[in-house]
Amino acid sequence: MQEAEQLEMLRDSLSRFIDIEMPLDAVRRWDRENEFPAEVHGKLVDMGLMGLTVEEEYGGSGRDISATVMVIEMLCARSLAVGGPFIQSACYAGLNIAEVGSPRQKAELLPRVVNEGMIFAYGISEPDVGADVASVRSTAKRDGDSIIVNGSKRFCSGATIASFIYTLVRTGPVDDRRRNLSLVLVPTDAPSIVFEPQDAMGLKGTGTYDVSFTDVVVPIENVVGEESGWNNAWNMLAGPGLDIEKIEVAAMALGIATAALNEAWDYAEERVQFGAPISKFQSIRHSLAEAKTLLHACRTVTYDTAAKLDRGEPASLETSMAKLFVCDTARDIVLNCQQILGAYGYIKEFDMERHVRDVLVMPILGGSSAIQKNNIANMLRLKK
Secondary structure, rough: EEEEHHHHHHHHHHHHHHHHHHHHHHHHHHHOOOOOOOOHHHHHOOOOOOHHHHHHHHOOOOOHHHHHHHHHHHHHHHOOOHHHHHHHHHHHHHHHHOOOOOOOHHHHHHHHHHHHHHHHEOOOOOOOOOOOOHHOOEEEEEEEOOOEEEEEEEEEEEEHOOOOOEEEEEEEOOOOOOOOEEEEEEEEEOOOOEEEEOOOOOOOOEEEEEEEEEEEEEEEEHHHHHHOOOOOOOHHHOOHHHHHHHHHHHHHHHHHHHHHHHHHHHHHHHEEEOOOEEOOOOHHHHHHHHHHHHHHHHHHHHHHHHHHHHOOOOHHHHHHHHHHHHHHHHHHHHHHHHHHHHHHHOOOOOOHHHHHHHOOOOOOOOOOHHHHHHHHHHHHHOOO
């Protein structure tokens, strides 16, 4: 069977799943109550979707970035309470361990991703550390067969539903800061971890947390990559995993914009003013036509970049371009669609209000638009 046919079969199957298992009344409740629908996550596991990022030797179906992107887009078009945890399992856990884990870690953890939908939360940002991740102040020190973690992390989405926090720590002198960094899998049930919820505008369903570590003891084998990963996190962070993370966020934004445009399109055909549906009026027609065109461009850029990643080609430039273009454009599409709904786009009775809250963070999440512009200029060797 051709890859395109397999992708279309997956799309049809997932579309039916979303209609049955993710009805809009449930989606609105998950958002309102900031609820993680664990049973829906479990059913995605049963469908084998977490295996899209895991090779067959560990129980997966083989790494397929295009299929993973499609799943992210479709789930996030309906609910980030489901789409977010899918990413945290298939991508944060599956792709990262497959990319930089030790052989033992792959054999132990990847089957758990496939069969259990195991979730990782990212512990990268800190109260004073955002884009400049090499400035992290959290530390880990060796103590025999253990390491001791101290510090604090911010914006840890899904921390309380995760099995591990994928934690960036300083493990050597500050002088050569990019060399003396390590990634540690900190179990979320370890003693001396404190979770403080943040009341974020959107991204409901998984929760966003400040996380504090006070002399948290972790086995030495929890260093990602084990011995080869000690003081080597910079290379792990700056590799292909970062490229894939950028396209993940682009797919999230694409899904949100798709849902918003569908809602605005339907509303325009149903809403009657001055004796006619507002879709008759040229200003509305032009706005929707432009949104459809921009959305098509976003989808083309996203899937073209995903295909390049599937071919194993270098794609750092393209993923930065996709992240920048899709996230900024999706935000503009959603805000314009909100205007079509008028006052109804501002109240919680309509899904548009949720789409607006969720899309606003997309140009910030996973590397801001300003950072992507810097990346693009630097990779194209623009003279300084």
